[in-house]
Amino acid sequence: METHKVNQSVVLLIEDDAAQAAEYGRVVESLGCLCHCVSTLDDAENILTHYAPDCVVMDYAKPDGHGVELIGLLRRRMTHKRTPIVLITGEISEVELERAVMHGIYAYLAKPFEAEELQRLVGAAIADYHTARIKKS
Numbered sequence: 001m002e003t004h005k006v007n008q009s010v011v012l013l014i015e016d017d018a019a020q021a022a023e024y025g026r027v028v029e030s031l032g033c034l035c036h037c038v039s040t041l042d043d044a045e046n047i048l049t050h051y052a053p054d055c056v057v058m059d060y061a062k063p064d065g066h067g068v069e070l071i072g073l074l075r076r077r078m079t080h081k082r083t084p085i086v087l088i089t090g091e092i093s094e095v096e097l098e099r100a101v102m103h104g105i106y107a108y109l110a111k112p113f114e115a116e117e118l119q120r121l122v123g124a125a126i127a128d129y130h131t132a133r134i135k136k137s
Contacts, residue, residue: 009055012055012058014039031122044058053080055083055122059089083129
């Protein structure tokens with residue numbers, strides 16, 4: 001059973017490759033975060049109706065659609081408008097990357113990358129998100 005500490009950050013990880021999902025999940029959890037890992041956009045939407053993650057880490061290419069579709073969905077929902085998104089991609093066209101940037105991704109990582117890069121970006125995204133929330137209140 002998952003336990004959630006009061007000040008524990010929540011990360012939604014969307015990755016359809018089980019081995020990569022496990023690896024990325026370990027990186028996220030090494031930051032002390034609760035990691036919800038899903039493999040489809042439908043499952044991600046379900047998580048987003050129950051949780052307001054502090055960061056979303058997502059693979060660009062999904063069997064049921066592209067990451068840009070979920071980025072658009074996140075940005076249309078008021079509770080997720082400012083949630084930082086780290087996009088992971090093996091290949092993405094310049095046009096699609098531009099669309100993702102226009103939708104407000106925090107950063108993207110091109111595969112292959114070192115675990116430390118993902119850890120650094122997720123940590124920075126969460127810190128920036130919390131700083132912005134504090135300034136807003």
